[in-house]
Amino acid sequence: EAQVTQNPRYLITVTGKKLTVTCSQNMNHEYMSWYRQDPGLGLRQIYYSMNVEVTDKGDVPEGYKVSRKEKRNFPLILESPSPNQTSLYFCASSFSPPYEQYFGPGTRLTVT
Amino acid sequence: KNEVEQSPQNLTAQEGEFITINCSYSVGISALHWLQQHPGGGIVSLFMLSSGKKKHGRLIATINIQEKHSSLHITASHPRDSAVYICAVAMDSNYQLIWGAGTKLIIKP
Numbered sequence: 001e002a003q004v005t006q007n008p009r010y011l012i013t014v015t016g017k018k019l020t021v022t023c024s025q026n027m028n029h030e031y032m033s034w035y036r037q038d039p040g041l042g043l044r045q046i047y048y049s050m051n052v053e054v055t056d057k058g059d060v061p062e063g064y065k066v067s068r069k070e071k072r073n074f075p076l077i078l079e080s081p082s083p084n085q086t087s088l089y090f091c092a093s094s095f096s097p098p099y100e101q102y103f104g105p106g107t108r109l110t111v112t
Numbered sequence: 113k114n115e116v117e118q119s120p121q122n123l124t125a126q127e128g129e130f131i132t133i134n135c136s137y138s139v140g141i142s143a144l145h146w147l148q149q150h151p152g153g154g155i156v157s158l159f160m161l162s163s164g165k166k167k168h169g170r171l172i173a174t175i176n177i178q179e180k181h182s183s184l185h186i187t188a189s190h191p192r193d194s195a196v197y198i199c200a201v202a203m204d205s206n207y208q209l210i211w212g213a214g215t216k217l218i219i220k221p
Contacts, residue, residue, distance in 0.1 A: 042213040043198070058208075090155060097209065098143040098202030103155040 002027045006091050006104035013081060014112055021076045021107050023091030031094045032074040033058070033101070034066065036087040043090070049074055050096070081111040115139050118199050118212040126220055131186040133215045135199030138180065142204040146173050146184050149196040149214070158184070158197075189219045 004025045013019055025032065033048040035058075045058030049068040063085055065077040074093075078085060088108050092101040116137045125131055135144070146158045159166050159173040161182065166173050170189075175182040186193055199212040 040213070043200075043211045045209070048208075088153065092155075097207035098145075098160070100145070100157045100160050101209075102157070106153045106155075108153075 002102070004091055004093055004102050004104040006089075006107050008107060009105060010108050012110045012112065015082055016080050019078050019081060019109075021078075021089060021091075021109070023074045023076065023104055024072050025074075025091075025093040025102070026072065027093060027095075027102065028071065029093035029095055029102070030071070031096050031101075032068065033092045034064070034074070034076045035090045035092065036060065036085075037090065037106075038087050046076070046089075081109075083111050085109065086111050114213075115210050116199060116201055116212040118197075118215050120215060121213070122216045122218075124218045124220065125189055127190060129189050129219075131189050131193070131217065131219075133184045133197050133199075133217070135182045135184070135212055136180060137182075137199075137201045137210070139201065139210065140204040141177075141180075141201040142207060143202045144175055144182050145200045145202070145209070146182070147198045147200065149198060151195070155198070186217075191219045191221050194218050 007022045030051050034046040035043045037043050044060045046064050047066040049055045090106050091104040094101045119134045143162045149155045161175040170187045172185040196214040196216050198214045200209045
């Protein structure tokens with residue numbers, strides 16, 4: 001089954017404790033992206049990757065890191081999480097923009 | 113001014129009604145997407161349009177490139193259509209997506 005998987009789905013952590021949210025797709029997509037969704041603000045892009053070893057900042061990259069060492073995986077790293085990073089995070093992939101994106105199920109992160 | 117504006121922000125209707133959600137944008141685009149986000153949070157792509165009209169079941173999406181406007185219609189609405197509908201445009205300069213804020217639709221039985 002074609003899908004984008006994210007782990008964990010739910011995470012509660014404390015300020016400053018490094019965490020990684022994994023994202024994996026099995027559709028051989030070139031393009032992958034991370035978004036955060038906050039009430040009233042809609043989806044905002046954090047980082048995206050056009051291909052392996054090619055990543056670029058989106059609209060809200062501060063406080064986040066990504067890597068794309070393999071085509072299928074695109075982990076999101078929060079080196080020192082802060083409460084303002086409490087949000088719902090989505091990973092998405094597509095063959096390339098502007099084509100249809102496939103979304104993961106989301107990761108709900110709470111930073112206390 | 114937001115580059116992608118959706119209207120209405122919220123819409124409540126009775127089962128069976130014809131629903132229209134609008135999306136206006138101000139940038140040059142290569143494509144426009146409509147997506148659906150259910151209360152559980154998952155996001156699913158419904159349509160990608162670059163011109164004209166597409167239909168899938170009870171859903172119809174149209175786009176007018178000259179007027180920079182798109183509409184999503186739902187015929188014979190059903191409570192299971194209750195969701196947030198999101199419009200996003202892919203800019204023709206770099207293909208990056210600009211997202212609308214979403215329209216929350218509630219269909220009452």
